[in-house]
Amino acid sequence: MDPVKPRPQPRLVEVGPRDGLQNEKNPVPLEAKVAFIDALSETGLKEIEAGAFVNPKSVPQMANSEQVFARIKRKPGVLYSALVPNEIGLDLALAVKADKISVFTAASETFNAKNIKATISQSIERFRPVVARSRAARLPVRGYVSTAFWCPYEGKVAPEKVVEVVKRLSGLGVSEFSIGDTIGKASPDEVRRLLFLLLKAVPKDSVFLHFHNTFGRAVANAIVAWKTFGITGFDASTGGVGGCPYAPGASGNVATEALVSAFKAAGSDPGVDEAKLKAAAAGLFKHLGRPVGARPAK
């Protein structure tokens, strides 16, 4: 048996309270959300996306993000971030003292048009003042790039397109990039091809991979990115909460538990307590009307 080589420690970003819950049909009561985030804060996770300041008509599950930020117990050493689409959202995020701001666009024009009613260029222009003001407030800015591998409307997305979008975000002052496999269709080869190009453009530590598990490949993709390229940033949702609006009944974000256990098994420890994650998931799923890990109903 070869000795286990030390491997770089993964940095997991918990997106369950935002990306996960926004795709849930049943509204989750404020207290349950706060309890979920408070439980996550005790697991060892260092970053939790706690809410979004977006149009409550489009995303009703995020309508109470202000109250969420007001009520959670902030654990020292944990970053609580908020997704914002524009300066109005930023004002709200600054008011609740979010530790970090996220903006979002996509690598597919059709997806962007349908999702945020803007071209990619328009969306990036809209971020310009958001990023500038966030940086002036000394808040780091994460940029989500959705449909970085496949688009539900356009099919395969060229890696060059993703690199171009990331470069433009980087030019605005966005300091980290969450590269999203929105429909969970990327293969390990596609992940390799994108990273091969992307890492020529931006530093390794600025890249976070955001995998959905629709086709069961999220863990495979994460392990490939980590082992082959030394990528350590990964988004995940405790309990695999959320679904995929483009494939009803499919699973959503990769479960934080699945990444933690896979990385541990591969010889590195993301520093997250599995029993506590499990307890956090159990508390939340009581409100979702299905067992932990079960997929949402079609």
Add this chain to the structure above:
Amino acid sequence: MDPVKPRPQPRLVEVGPRDGLQNEKNPVPLEAKVAFIDALSETGLKEIEAGAFVNPKSVPQMANSEQVFARIKRKPGVLYSALVPNEIGLDLALAVKADKISVFTAASETFNAKNIKATISQSIERFRPVVARSRAARLPVRGYVSTAFWCPYEGKVAPEKVVEVVKRLSGLGVSEFSIGDTIGKASPDEVRRLLFLLLKAVPKDSVFLHFHNTFGRAVANAIVAWKTFGITGFDASTGGVGGCPYAPGASGNVATEALVSAFKAAGSDPGVDEAKLKAAAAGLFKHLGRPVGARPAK
């Protein structure tokens, strides 16, 4: 972008009607089982484990295997195999004209003792006449080696132990080996370590990997085995049917759909029609009381 290299075609063995269904609580009516197997026969799969001639008190779900074999429509070019524990089982399998026989043992003494009330050596001795008679009848014999990575009772299983069991089965005349990650806990590194040793002992094409998806790593493990070692034999269950008796509520065999889509995405095609697989799963799951892909209740 690098050109996609041709990769060896995976050979998937469908074990849903046997390993999947024997772990389901709700009894599946005979007609539904036959319909499931008949639907699988049309998908392009070349081998289907259709039943088991085991003690009906221990495994009530397999009690009607004789009727199953009598009623299925056998598609030319598809092998229909049967699991047998002993010569009595073999007699039944021969009577229904199974195309292939499977015997089963484990790499962990404790697991074997609890599962089949025999030491590994005793189980292998019991196979001796089964294998001899199967070969005399010109039927190939597959040997299942359970707990080849982790045992629910003993913990980590040494790869050397697996190699030893495989060698002994090989010595009896068993021609292929299904190496089982019974509790779904193997990591890609553990898969590599075992294959590194095992492929010194037996030919690559005799090795089939039988992954469970308890921790979400089944696809990752399959892709690693295929890319790194050129292993092409994989067991899978359509719909991910079945569960894990050692981790209630966990998923069971990796879904055939997940392997087919992962291999296609990786540039090779196992020759199985995804839409037909999906339809086969949908037909079966009507009888299981939960949506396709959902985990069994705890």
